[in-house]
Amino acid sequence: MPANALNRICYVEDDEDIQRIVRMSLERVGGMTVEIVGDPMAAIARIRAFKPELVMLDWMMPGMDGPALFREMRATGDLKDLPVVFITAKASQRDLDELRAMGAAGTISKPFSPKELPDQLRAIWAALP
Amino acid sequence: MDFARTATAQAAARDLQQSADPRMVLADRVEHLFAQMPIAIGATIVAGIFATLELQGRWYTELVWYWGAIVLAYTAAATGLLVSYRRSPTRHADAEQWLRSIGIAALANGVSWGLAGAVFFRSLADDQQVFLSFLVAGVTSIGIPIYAASWPIFAIYAAGILFPFTYVLATLGSRLFFDIALLVPVLYAVYVGIAYRLHQVFASGYRLRHAYSKLTEDYSALNQRLGQQLVELEEARRQVEASGRKLALFAERSPIAVFEFDAHGIVLSANPAAETLFGYGAAELIDRTATETLFQTMGKADIARRWRELIRSRSPMFGLRAASTRRDGAEITCEWSLTPLVNAENRVISVIVQGRDITQQLEAERMKQEFTSTLSHELRTPLTSIIGSLQLINSGVLGDIDKDVLELTSIAERNGQRLLDLINDILDVEKIESGKLTLFPEPMQLSDMVAESLTLNRGFAERFKVRLAAEGELPAVRVNADRKRLLQVMTNLLSNAAKFSPEGSTIQVGIQVEAGSARVAVNDHGPGIPEGFRGRIFGRFAQADMSYTRQKGGTGLGLSICKRLIEMMNGKIGFCDRSGGGTTFWFELPVHH
Structure with missing residues (x-):
């Protein structure tokens, strides 16, 4: 379990409505600091600049999907140990298992409850080594 | 060579004779003995009358009359025996008993003559003695043809005549008679020997007769069977021909493509559906290989390996999917079943390949x-x-x-x-x-899951002003189940119960462990399940009354999903009425040890 409480989160998501709901949920309900990235192609640079403690990735995005971005982060030296949580509406259990095997910290299925999302993330955070 | 052939023929004749039933041979011999009996009776009467008249000697005159009466009585008894033999329906089966009777009759006959010889000889004049000797020799000789079918009967018959007579001759005091007495046993032995040989000839003859008739019977039975088999063979041929025509018709009219390949994978024939499917005429398809026609996209090595396996195992292969190109260039995917046809020597004579276009289905x-x-x-x-x-x-x-x-x-x-x-x-x-639902079973505490489901659904129940409660302390029992899916089942059962319970009531959830299975029961105080709905409650889109849907919400899929999920976890699900009103929905899972 990491020593500090979870605070800085970066969320890569193309749907603007969901961006807003997640921002409100994490900021208002969870009291966290949130950076939203709409374009997955720009995600690496924005994550590097924001220095989050945890990254949330949408699964299906135009240009580059969540798993592809995750693989790229794993291949990037300074981002490879960053905890990643997937938010997805369609992944099969096998896909999720595969992501876990690749090192994803957790998965949250859509639709999620904005009331509970901060707690779900804190639970994943607490389970980290 | 000749000797060998003769020996073989003799052996064959011996085998043939031995095939005769000995009981039937005995019956025939007894029949023969009785057939001779009238001659014996006739001869006895004639000889008896002559003897009674001629043997009036110096003394014993009355005794001769008595003797004549005894002989007559004997002939009457013998006639009675003959008549009762003729009338007996079981005379062939009881042949042995009749043989004994005729043996006793023969002994009596012999003894009566022996008595005459022994008692009257001394009292007779010389010429009368010659007559008596002649009579004795005559009745002895006549016994040979009469009793020849059984030498022991002749032997006791002749012994009855000759031995008393011999004793009298030997003890008469005359040297000549003594010499005759010495010769009589020799004569007796010769007679019995002849009778013995005749007996053998008779037995052999009867045996041959029976063997031959049996052979004839066998032959005619064989002939009959052969005829029957010929008829059956013809019928079988007709059936094969008819089923061949039927099969040809099936292949021709079938909407399924049917190919026949030889064991090397060369097309022997193709039906009209196959022609239509590929756009080639049968004549164009014949002599092409399986890889050229059906399995174009499969690797050559792969199809060769599968084909070898098919020919080796001789067992059919189903559901082989392969993409092919039609004559018009269109790509189609077909599903094939391959069936090797094997002949009586277990050699593959051809492979029947049937298939259909599944492009549209895919x-x-x-x-x-x-x-x-x-x-x-x-x-x-x-x-x-x-x-x-x-x-x-x-x-x-x-x-x-x-x-x-x-x-x-x-x-x-x-x-x-x-x-x-x-x-x-x-x-x-x-x-x-579609069979894509995968469960992730793990050993778990059933009571923990039930407690969790009560917590999760409490909020929902409160909306209907219904309380959820565990029935006493839930017993600890482990099951092997998918936790998430089991919670889904519990949520379904609890939300159904909440929707249909009267306000202010309590839904009680209990666990019972019995005979290796754990039962979770959700008890409500609802109105119960309408009679007409009970049969289809676990079906899809099942709702008792469409108005409920609007009033209570729900898709009508919940219970059908629950049923499938519980069954996938090797469990059972059901419901029953509660005695005090309301319904119990339950499911059972095997206890995990």
Whole structure:
């Protein structure tokens, strides 16, 4: 379990409505600091600049999907140990298992409850080594 | 050579004779003996009358008359024996007994002559003695043809005549008579020897007769069987021909493509459906290889390996999918079944390959999957926004809202959730039906799961003003089940119970462990299940009354999903009426040890 409480989160998501709901949920309900990235192609640079403690990735995005971005982060030296949580509406259990095997910290299925999302993330955070 | 052939022939004759039934041979011999009996009786009467008249000697005159009467009595008894033999329906079966009777009769006959010889000889004049000797020799000799079918009978007959006579001759005091007495036993032995030989000839003759008649019987039975077999063979040939015609007709009219390949994978024949499927005439398909026609896209090595396996195992292969190109260039995918035909020597004579075009079916499957995926993603994403927004508003984190607005946003959230449940249920049904639903069973405490389900559904039950409670202390029992799916089942059962329970009532959930299975029961105080609905309650889109749907919510898929999920976990699900009113829904899972 990491020593500090979870605070800085970066969320890569193309749907603007969901961006807003997640921002409100994490900021208002969870009291966290949130950076939203709409374009997955720009995600690496924005994550590097924001220095989050945890990254949330949408699964299906135009240009580059969540798993592809995750693989790229794993291949990037300074981002490879960053905890990643997937938010997805369609992944099969096998896909999720595969992501876990690749090192994803957790998965949250859509639709999620904005009331509970901060707690779900804190639970994943607490389970980290 | 000749000797060998003769020996062989003799052996064959011996075998043949031995095939005769000895009981039937005996019956024939007895029959022969009785057939001779009238001669014996006639001869006895004639000889008896002559003897009675001629043997009036110096003394014993009355005794001669008595003797004549005895002989007559004997002939009467013998005639009676003959008549009763002729009349007996079981005379052949009882042949042995009749043989004994005729033996006794022969002994009596012999003794009567022996008596005459022994008693009267001394009292007779010389010429009378010659007559008596002649008579004795005569009746002895005549016994040979009469009793020849059984030498022991002749032997006792002749012994009865000759031995008393011999004794008298030997003790008469005359040297000449003494010499004759010495010769009589020799004569007796010679006679018995002749009778013995005759007996053998008779027995052999009768044996041959029976063997021959048996052979004839066998032969005619054989002939009959052969005829029958010929008829059956002809019938079988006709059936084979008819089924051949039927098969040809099946292949010709079948909508399924049928090919016949030889064991090396060369086309021998193709039916009209195969011609239509590939756009080639049968004449163009014949002599081409399986790789050129049916399995173009499969690797040559792969198809060669599968073909070898098919020929080696001689067992049919089903569901082989392969893409081929039609004559017009269109790509089609077919599903084939391959059946090797094996002859009596277990050699593969040909391989029947039947198949159909599944291109459209595959396309339909792909579209259905795409549709499901779209339903899943494209409907859930906007629902995430809708429900998420409403939850944030209703939770109050954004500040206080007007009471009327809150009521409306709560309705919107609840119905958004209902829409989401419907989508999830439809996706579950689709997954279950396409066999894509995978369970992740793990050993778990059933009571923990039940307690968790009560906590999770308490909020929902409160909306119907219903309480959820565990029935006493839940016993600890482990089951091997998918925790998430089991919670889904519990949520379904609890929400159904809550929807139909009267306000203020309590739904009690209990666990019973019995005979290796753990039963979870959800007991409500609802109105019970209507009679007409009981049979289809676990069916799809099952609802007792459509008006309930509007009133209570729900898709009517919940229980059918529960049933499938519980069955996939090797369990059972059902319901029963409660004695005090209300219904119990239960499911059982095997206890995990």
